[in-house]
Amino acid sequence: MSVNDVQSALAEEGYVADARLAMALHLAETLGRPLLLEGPAGVGKTEVAKAMAAVHETKLIRLQCYEGLDASHAIYEWNYQRQLLAIRASEAQGGLAEAALFGEDYLLKRPLLEAITQEQPPVLLIDEIDRADEEFEAYLLEVLSDFQITIPEVGTVEAVTRPMVILTANGTRELSDALRRRCLYAYVEYPDRETELAILRTRMPEMEGLLARQIVGVVQDLRREELEKAPGVAEMLDWAAALAGLGVNDLAQSPEAVQATLVCLLKTAADYDAAPREVMDRLIGKVA
C-alpha cells in the first residue's frame, strides 16, 4: 500500500487527509511505530483513528486518558467478585485449584491488554495522552516498545499481532522527550479552504454548492478573528447540519437562523461577545 493508496482509502471512508498526514499513517503502518498526533481541538485527530479502523475493517480499541488513570483501568484487572463466587461455589464440592482462579475466565481485559491479544491487528487509539499522569506515560513507553504485558500471576503476555497505535494530544501538559522520540509525529492544522470544502462535500454530499462555500468561508474567517476557542472542523460540520436541518439555502437571506445556530460554533461567553451580529453580517457579506 503506497501513500496515495492510504490517502484515497481514507477519502473513501469520508476522511480527507493531507499529504503529510497520509504519509504519517503510511509510515506508521510500514515501520510499525506509534503515531503521535497533535493539533488544536476539533481538527479530526480522533477521527483519523476511526477512519483507519474502517479502512482496514478492523476493531478500534480506544483508551481515553484522564488524570489518575491507573493500570487497573488501562491494562487488566482481576474479577475478584467472580473469583470469590467460584471459591464459595467450589467449597461445597471440596476445593478448587488455585491455578484455576487466575485463568482467562477471571481476567478483565482493559484496552491495552485487549489490543495486543487480538487475532486481527486492531487500531489502538490512546486519546489525549497528555491528560494522563507522567507515570502512566512511562509505563506506556514500555508497552509500546515491546508490545508485551507482564501479569504476575500468569506471566508475560506477548502480542499476538501488533496493533496500529495512534496517540493524540493537545497540549494540556508537555509530553516527555522519550515518548516523542519513540513515535512518529504529525501536527494536524485547521484545513485550508479547499480541503475544508472537500470535507464538507464528503460528509454532506446533498448540500448545495453556494451554501457549502458560504459555510466554509464564514468558518475560515471566524478562525482569524480573536476568539478564545476557534471553531474546529467538527463544529463546522455541526453548524452545517444545523443549517441544513433548518432548511436554509443562503446565509445572507436568513440572518436569524445564523444567529440561532451560532451555538454550534462558539463555545464560550466571551466568544459570543466577540462575534456580535454585525461581525457575522460582515463575514457573510464577504463570502456571499
Place this chain on the structure above:
Amino acid sequence: MQVTRFPSRAEGLADRMAGFMAHLRMNGLPVGVAETGDALAALAAVEATDVDQAREALCVLLSGDAESWRKFDDLFDAYWFNAGKQRQGTAKNVHVKVQAARPLLWQTHFGESAEDGVEGGTESSEDAFAPDAGDGEAEGTDGRLIATRTDNLSRRDLRELMDEDSLRRAEAAAVRIARVIRDRRSRRRKQALRGQQLDMRRIQRASLARGGEPMELHRRARPPRPMQIVALCDVSGSMTVYARVFLAFLKGLVSSETRTDAYLFHTRLMRVTDAMRDHDTLRAASRLSLMAEGFGGGTDISGSLERFLNGYGARALNGRTVVIILSDGYCTSDPEALGAALAKLKKKARRIVWLNPLKGWRDYAPVAASMQAALPYLDAHLPANTLEALGALEREFARL
C-alpha cells in the same frame, strides 16, 4: 532549485543522511544515532526518488513537536537544496558571471541577478571549489556560519554581555528564587505508594472484593506540584544598561532545576531556553547573538506577549506557572492592548510578576500609560535595578 553538491568524501546516501542528522541536531532537533537508521528505513518504505515523499517521510519521522514540524521544511531545503547558500546569493553567481558578459541587449532579461554577479564574483569563485576540497564539512556551507560572519557587525554581540564574574551573583540570586518557588506540594492528597496517611475510602472499596477483609492498604500523600517559571525579558534600547545583569539572571533561572522557559523580546519575540541551556558558553553566546537580531531597538510589549500567547503559550503556560516579565514598561504599543494581553495571560498562568528596574529609583511612580494599564493584572510589581534588589526578591517570591 539547486541541489547541494556534497564533498567527494561523502559516499552514498548513508553518509549524507548522517550529515543531515548533524545539521538537524545543530538546529536544535533532538535526533540521535538511532534516527539515522530509522530515516533510511523510512526512505526505503516510500518512493525516495520523489522529493515531496522523501521530505514528508523525514518530517513525520524526525520532528517531535509542533515547533520542529513547522521549521522542518526550511531545514530540509537548507541541507539538500543549498537554500542556505542561495540566500547568500553566491550559489547562482557562478553562471551569473558568464551571463553578465553577454551583450547589453540581454541585460534586462537577467535583471537584478546580473548585478549580484558583479559584487559577489570573487566570493563565488572561492565557494564553488570549496565543496570538492574534501576536507570541508558539508554542513559548514549551509549558510549558518556565513550568516554570522557577515552580519554580526550590525548586531550587538551578547558575548561581551555574558562573560563577567560579577554576573555570577545575579545568576545565584536567580537560582535561589527558582528554588524557593519549586518546592510546592498539592493541598489535595492523592493515592501514593508510600504515603503518610491511610486512604480509608480506597481500602474499604478494595475490601469489598475480598469479602470485607481489608487486605490491601492504600495510602495517600500530598504529591509535589512544582511551580514552573516563564521569563520574558525585554532587550530593547531602554533596557540596554540592565541587559547584562538580566541575561545572567535568566541564565540562572534556566540552569536551575525548576522547569523554566526563557524568552527575549523587543519588537519580536524569541525563545532562548535552549540557547541558554547550552553547556558550551561560547556557542550559547553566539546562538543568542544570532537570535537577538535587532537587540537594542524599540519595544512592542503587547505584541510580543500576544505572539507568546498565540505561539508558545499553550505549551508553556498552565495553572502552576509563574510568569516573570523583566521590563521597564516603556513601549510603543497601545496601552490598552497591553492590558488585554495581560488579561489573557492572567487567565492561563498562576501568577504574573513584573520586575521593573525603574521601580528601585527613589521618586519612581508607575505613571507611564502602559504601566498603568498593566498594574491591575500583576500579582507583584517589584524593583530590580541592582544586584541587591535581585537578591531581595527571594523573600517576595516565597510569598507568591
